[in-house]
Amino acid sequence: MPVVADRIYVPKTYRVQADRTAVVEVIEDAIVASDARLIYSSFRSEPIAPMYFGAEDHAGHRYGLLVYPFTTTRRETRNRPKGERRTQIRFGDPARERDLQNPLARDTAGVDVTLVLCVDPEERFIVGLDPLIYADLPMGISVYYNDRHIEHAAEYGWAVWERQKTGGQRRTTLEGLETLVGFRPERLLDYARFESQASGLGLSPSLRQVLAENHASPQHEPHQLEATFSLDASAILDIVNRNFRLKVAVRGGVAEHHLERCLHDVPEICAVTGIDEDGRPDFEIRVNDGRRLLIECKTASPKQYANGDYKVEVQKSRDSGAGRKYACDQFDILAACLFSATGIWEFRFRWATDLAPWQDDESRIGAIQHIDKRWSRSLSDLLAATP
Numbered sequence: 001m002p003v004v005a006d007r008i009y010v011p012k013t014y015r016v017q018a019d020r021t022a023v024v025e026v027i028e029d030a031i032v033a034s035d036a037r038l039i040y041s042s043f044r045s046e047p048i049a050p051m052y053f054g055a056e057d058h059a060g061h062r063y064g065l066l067v068y069p070f071t072t073t074r075r076e077t078r079n080r081p082k083g084e085r086r087t088q089i090r091f092g093d094p095a096r097e098r099d100l101q102n103p104l105a106r107d108t109a110g111v112d113v114t115l116v117l118c119v120d121p122e123e124r125f126i127v128g129l130d131p132l133i134y135a136d137l138p139m140g141i142s143v144y145y146n147d148r149h150i151e152h153a154a155e156y157g158w159a160v161w162e163r164q165k166t167g168g169q170r171r172t173t174l175e176g177l178e179t180l181v182g183f184r185p186e187r188l189l190d191y192a193r194f195e196s197q198a199s200g201l202g203l204s205p206s207l208r209q210v211l212a213e214n215h216a217s218p219q220h221e222p223h224q225l226e227a228t229f230s231l232d233a234s235a236i237l238d239i240v241n242r243n244f245r246l247k248v249a250v251r252g253g254v255a256e257h258h259l260e261r262c263l264h265d266v267p268e269i270c271a272v273t274g275i276d277e278d279g280r281p282d283f284e285i286r287v288n289d290g291r292r293l294l295i296e297c298k299t300a301s302p303k304q305y306a307n308g309d310y311k312v313e314v315q316k317s318r319d320s321g322a323g324r325k326y327a328c329d330q331f332d333i334l335a336a337c338l339f340s341a342t343g344i345w346e347f348r349f350r351w352a353t354d355l356a357p358w359q360d361d362e363s364r365i366g367a368i369q370h371i372d373k374r375w376s377r378s379l380s381d382l383l384a385a386t387p
Contacts, residue, residue: 005042005052010105013048014091022121023069030185031055064112072120083147087118094140102137113196125150128181149182157184160212162303176313176367179209206299206340255337256282256297258345266379281331296331302340310371312336325364348375351387
């Protein structure tokens with residue numbers, strides 16, 4: 001099997017057609033447009049994917065970009081929305097590849113950053129997909145966006161939006177929310193810096209959207225995260241250091257920190273224990289009446305329903321198929337953090353037994369939950385209303 005630029009962590013490579021050259025040229029030009037110089041392009045010596053690009057910016061900082069590039073086209077199709085653009089996730093024959101494992105390569109050392117890009121050579125516009133969602137490349141599926149998303153990038157060359165995916169019978173792992181980032185070529189290295197942070201922290205789609213929006217201005221500096229999370233740098237590092245999972249994938253870690261402070265302020269709770277174990281809920285609480293309850297923390301989407309209600313994705317990111325869905329008895333209370341939607345570290349609470357079940361198996365919890373008036377603003381009120 002060919003090795004990409006001596007990157008031994010690449011588990012699988014794919015032959016690509018010569019017509020992918022136009023896409024590669026956009027990426028190579030984007031490095032130069034990002035005020036950097038192209039040091040290396042693996043495609044020029046070996047037409048395989050993923051492709052490796054080396055870049056160096058004006059300050060001497062070097063970037064290793066491992067890229068899975070896909071081609072975007074705009075074709076008006078009958079019975080499809082006007083201005084729609086389509087990208088198909090494919091290398092070779094998708095009918096053959098889709099039944100195989102297609103793991104995405106990731107540098108565990110964090111030196112190189114993996115990018116999954118939809119590239120439009122005609123419009124010279126790029127859309128970045130979440131590598132955590134596409135960790136096993138779903139060959140043959142299509143990703144759609146619209147002309148209006150390109151228009152949103154008019155000011156800064158950067159646009160952020162959310163879409164809700166349906167997994168279908170073949171790929172239930174793709175069910176849920178997804179944050180997409182569209183950008184002009186001159187923002188490529190800005191996107192690489194963003195993706196390095198988002199993937200390194202293992203951010204959920206909602207927190208990924210908050211971080212992406214904070215990168216909208218080209219003048220963004222990483223220290224703005226301190227203001228975003230309402231914590232100083234040392235506090236953020238302490239959170240990461242206390243929890244081994246956060247060192248690999250901080251999925252809502254900051255929300256958990258704020259929730260823990262909230263739990264300590266609830267008079268009905270006499271003990272709060274953080275749980276630092278994969279596959280288990282985030283907290284165990286002991287109530288004054290003797291009950292011991294498990295709490296799972298999730299981050300609500302920034303996008304609201306038309307009536308103003310919020311929504312939250314309730315499924316695991318590190319599993320596949322039905323395994324992504326929580327069992328109804330896996331925790332007692334769901335705490336939905338609304339920071340992504342309101343800019344305030346506030347929560348809504350609901351008993352797990354009252355959550356909407358998954359339509360394919362009612363013993364599991366549905367992926368998307370509607371946060372309406374039935375959710376409690378106060379954990380004290382929820383604890384008083386025993387399910």
